[in-house]
Amino acid sequence: MNILAKEPGEKYMVLLTDGDTLPPKQGWDHYTRQASSLGVNWTSIAVGTDADQGLMRQLAMAAGGQYFYCGTGSRIPKVFISQARQVARQGLEKRSPFVPQAGRDFDLVKGLSINEFPELADALDATLKSDAQSMLVGRDGMPLLARRRFGLGNVTAFTSTTKNDWAPAWVSWPKNPTFWCQLIQQCMGPPADLYAKSTVYEKGGDVMVILDILDTKGTPVSDLSCDVTFAQSNGPHNSGEHDVRSPRGGLYEIRLTPGAEQGIATIGLHNGTHEVRYSTTLQRTVSNESLQGPDEGSLKAIAESGRGVYARQAAPIAEACIMPPAVSHEQRLSLIAALASLVVAIWIADVAIRRLSGG
Numbered sequence: 001m002n003i004l005a006k007e008p009g010e011k012y013m014v015l016l017t018d019g020d021t022l023p024p025k026q027g028w029d030h031y032t033r034q035a036s037s038l039g040v041n042w043t044s045i046a047v048g049t050d051a052d053q054g055l056m057r058q059l060a061m062a063a064g065g066q067y068f069y070c071g072t073g074s075r076i077p078k079v080f081i082s083q084a085r086q087v088a089r090q091g092l093e094k095r096s097p098f099v100p101q102a103g104r105d106f107d108l109v110k111g112l113s114i115n116e117f118p119e120l121a122d123a124l125d126a127t128l129k130s131d132a133q134s135m136l137v138g139r140d141g142m143p144l145l146a147r148r149r150f151g152l153g154n155v156t157a158f159t160s161t162t163k164n165d166w167a168p169a170w171v172s173w174p175k176n177p178t179f180w181c182q183l184i185q186q187c188m189g190p191p192a193d194l195y196a197k198s199t200v201y202e203k204g205g206d207v208m209v210i211l212d213i214l215d216t217k218g219t220p221v222s223d224l225s226c227d228v229t230f231a232q233s234n235g236p237h238n239s240g241e242h243d244v245r246s247p248r249g250g251l252y253e254i255r256l257t258p259g260a261e262q263g264i265a266t267i268g269l270h271n272g273t274h275e276v277r278y279s280t281t282l283q284r285t286v287s288n289e290s291l292q293g294p295d296e297g298s299l300k301a302i303a304e305s306g307r308g309v310y311a312r313q314a315a316p317i318a319e320a321c322i323m324p325p326a327v328s329h330e331q332r333l334s335l336i337a338a339l340a341s342l343v344v345a346i347w348i349a350d351v352a353i354r355r356l357s358g359g
Contacts, residue, residue, distance in 0.1 A: 001034050011040045014083065015059065016076070019052030028055075032062035039168035045070055045079055064163040064171040097121045100144055103134030108147065110182060118169035120144075123160035131231070131264040131281070147186070149266070149279040152196055154187050194221060196269075196276045207256040207282060209267060220250020224269040228254065230282070231264045258282040 004011045013035070024030070035042050042065030046056040049071055060067035068079045102114040120138065128134055128143040136145035138159065147156045162170050162180075170176050199210040213221040228242040241257040242265070256265050259282070267278040296310070303310035309320040 001031060001038070001040075004040055005038055011038060012043070012083075013040050014043045014045060014080070015056070016045045016047060017056075018048045018050065019046055019055045020050070028059060029062065032059060033172070035063040035065075036164065036168065036171045039164055041065060041164050043068070043083055045076065047073070047076065064168075066163075095122055095139070098123075098139045100136045100138060101141075103137045103143070103145070105133035105135050105147075108133060108135050108186070109145075109179075112175060112179060116175060118167075118173050120160050120170070121166045121168070123166065126157075126159045131279070145183075149277070151280070152198060152276070152278055156183050156187050158183075194269075194274045194276050196278070198278060200280060203255075205258075207258065207265075207280065209254045209256060209278060209280065211252045211254070211267070211269065211276070211278060213250050213252065213269060213276060220248070221271070222246070222249040224252070224271050224276075226252060226254065227268045227270075228256070229266050229268075230259070231266070256280070256282055 004013065032042075040063065042060055042063035044056040044060040044065065044067045046053045046067070046069045051069070053069055056069075057067045059065075070076050070079060097119050099119050100114070100117040106114060117136070123138045123142070123144055126143050128146055129148055132143070132146045132148035134143055134146050136143075138144035142159070143157075144160060145156070145158050147154055149155075160166050162176065164171060193216055195214045195216075197212040197214075199212075201208050213224060215221050226244045228244075241259075243255040243257075245253050247253065252269060254267055263282050265280055265282050267280075269276045269278075300310045309317055311317050
């Protein structure tokens with residue numbers, strides 16, 4: 001650690017040992033905290049079947065690094081080669097660091113100011129989906145932290161990392177646990193008194209959403225009001241139509257008809273106290289065959305190459321598939337009798353010719 005503290009640029013350390021040792025007087029946390037503050041990319045490699053894997057894994061996690069286990073010595077070179085390639089790739093792809101900026105939906109982040117977020121070394125390039133909420137943006141305004149509703153839940157995406165390779169300042173950031181606990185809670189959602197089982201399928205160009213709603217006792221919940229809202233990526237709420245029916249208690253069938261543009265349909269079932277929300281993407285499917293008709297030239301060529309038949313109706317194809325009638329038993333008997341008669345005639349003719357010729 002003392003040597004790495006004096007070195008400029010990227011810092012990498014590979015700890016290769018079986019981990020069978022007494023803890024230092026100052027504790028292992030002293031070293032992992034020092035590695036985090038220096039931005040050291042820590043790799044722990046536990047060697048041998050009797051290695052203390054728990055300690056080696058714990059050190060890597062505390063330092064925001066990576067952990068590997070090599071039960072045999074033959075695996076060690078493979079791990080070193082993969083780590084060397086990773087270091088080389090990071091060196092070639094290294095870009096200038098950036099500080100996260102507030103997205104248009106930053107108000108979803110609670111208890112944190114945008115000025116509190118530490119610097120990040122890098123992040124993956126990404127594109128924000130039309131129905132997603134942007135909480136943090138990174139380099140060139142690309143999404144860094146985004147959330148969107150999917151089905152009955154939420155999906156959150158973070159395009160960077162919290163390890164030393166890209167986020168050395170985040171590892172030691174005091175608000176880091178608060179930030180991630182908040183995101184996990186948002187994905188989990190609040191405790192619900194209504195439970196929904198969803199089924200989605202396409203029917204005649206429409207999207208059918210079947211929701212089976214139960215309460216905490218497993219009893220179907222009836223008489224829920226249903227609201228459906230449509231939204232497009234450019235904002236207007238005119239992306240389709242809907243129809244709702246309830247064939248039995250607790251079961252709700254919602255038919256969604258997509259509009260001309262791709263949009264998002266959000267279904268809300270509520271009774272004044274509780275609510276269940278479901279979200280899905282709608283897009284009208286267009287068949288080239290319905291607009292232009294089938295490519296008959298290609299279909300005929302395919303049929304002819306296989307010595308088959310092409311037809312727009314089923315009857316000609318069915319006729320081509322009919323097998324020729326089999327020879328009946330009576331036909332086989334008559335043929336045998338004819339052949340026997342022919343043999344007898346040939347034998348009589350042969351005898352007559354021999355007598356006439358004196359043979």
